[in-house]
Amino acid sequence: MSNPFDLTAKSILVTGASSGIGKQSAITLSQQGAIVTITGRNEENLNQTFTALSGSGHQKIVADLTNETELAALIANAAAFDGIVLAAGIVKVLPFRFINKAEMKSIYETNYEAPILLTQGLLKAKKINKKASILFISSISGVKVGLVANSMYSGTKAALSGITKTLALEMAPQQIRVNTLAPGMVRTEMVTGGVSDAVSKEALSEDEKLYPLGYGNPEDIASTVSFLMSDAARWITGTDIIIDGGYSCK
Numbered sequence: 456m457s458n459p460f461d462l463t464a465k466s467i468l469v470t471g472a473s474s475g476i477g478k479q480s481a482i483t484l485s486q487q488g489a490i491v492t493i494t495g496r497n498e499e500n501l502n503q504t505f506t507a508l509s510g511s512g513h514q515k516i517v518a519d520l521t522n523e524t525e526l527a528a529l530i531a532n533a534a535a536f537d538g539i540v541l542a543a544g545i546v547k548v549l550p551f552r553f554i555n556k557a558e559m560k561s562i563y564e565t566n567y568e569a570p571i572l573l574t575q576g577l578l579k580a581k582k583i584n585k586k587a588s589i590l591f592i593s594s595i596s597g598v599k600v601g602l603v604a605n606s607m608y609s610g611t612k613a614a615l616s617g618i619t620k621t622l623a624l625e626m627a628p629q630q631i632r633v634n635t636l637a638p639g640m641v642r643t644e645m646v647t648g649g650v651s652d653a654v655s656k657e658a659l660s661e662d663e664k665l666y667p668l669g670y671g672n673p674e675d676i677a678s679t680v681s682f683l684m685s686d687a688a689r690w691i692t693g694t695d696i697i698i699d700g701g702y703s704c705k
């Protein structure tokens with residue numbers, strides 16, 4: 456009997472694969488049999504992910520997704536995919552009255568424009584196969600809850616949620632599914648580095664108490680990514696999947 460969760464021979468692109476959620480997703484997908492193409496900016500970190508992959512046939516491409524030339528090269532050099540996981544992203548914690556155009560532009564280009572243009576470029580180049588799964592890693596922030604000093608980030612993630620619904624409708628005739636996965640706080644460089652620049656350790660530990668199951672780990676997200684890439688999720692499209700250890704259920 457065939458296993459609908461099996462990813463054997465599925466070709467999957469993972470962005471943000473040099474760190475955190477993208478890195479673990481690439482590793483887990485390869486453990487489930489997928490052939491992955493990983494991309495990120497930091498070559499050394501990307502190499503570490505590459506070494507940790509199971510199986511063979513994988514590919515790595517160093518690229519800054521906000522750089523038009525590098526984005527075009529990534530699309531040109533890529534194979535056709537049965538799934539894409541768009542995990543690359545940045546955070547900027549700033550109270551609303553201190554936000555400015557330059558910061559907004561930078562976070563918008565990385566978190567919204569880049570994954571959308573990459574997806575569009577692959578579709579135009581006919582590099583997304585029928586029955587593929589497109590997955591934007593968004594966040595509960597903006598999609599499900601508001602978080603203080605997170606307005607710019609929240610806006611980009613809510614925008615992904617918006618475009619997902621239209622794209623899901625446009626792709627449905629080809630049985631291509633489009634979803635967002637919206638995590639709560641996950642222990643990655645984004646939290647231990649980016650967020651902790653602005654939020655004290657004590658505040659983070661108080662925040663974790665609001666999570667019935669505590670903060671998540673990249674593995675917790677990667678197993679859901681793996682499910683959403685598989686044929687077991689073939690009737691899930693156009694939706695935000697919240698994964699937050701119960702944070703938003705109160």
Ligand SMILES: NC(=O)c1ccc[n+]([C@@H]2O[C@H](COP(=O)([O-])OP(=O)(O)OC[C@H]3O[C@@H](n4cnc5c(N)ncnc54)[C@H](OP(=O)(O)O)[C@@H]3O)[C@@H](O)[C@H]2O)c1
Binds near residue numbers: 477639
């Ligand atoms: N951690 C959380 O609590 C949390 C919660 C909700 C949602 N998310 C979302 O989950 C995704 C992954 O976050 P994470 O926690 O794994 O963060 P992370 O550990 O900081 O990793 C971010 C990844 O994005 C890549 N990236 C950033 N800017 C890029 C660019 N211009 N071009 C190409 N790659 C770029 C980084 O590549 P390099 O390091 O190579 O530059 C890195 O691989 C993000 O979209 C984030 O918003 C995270």
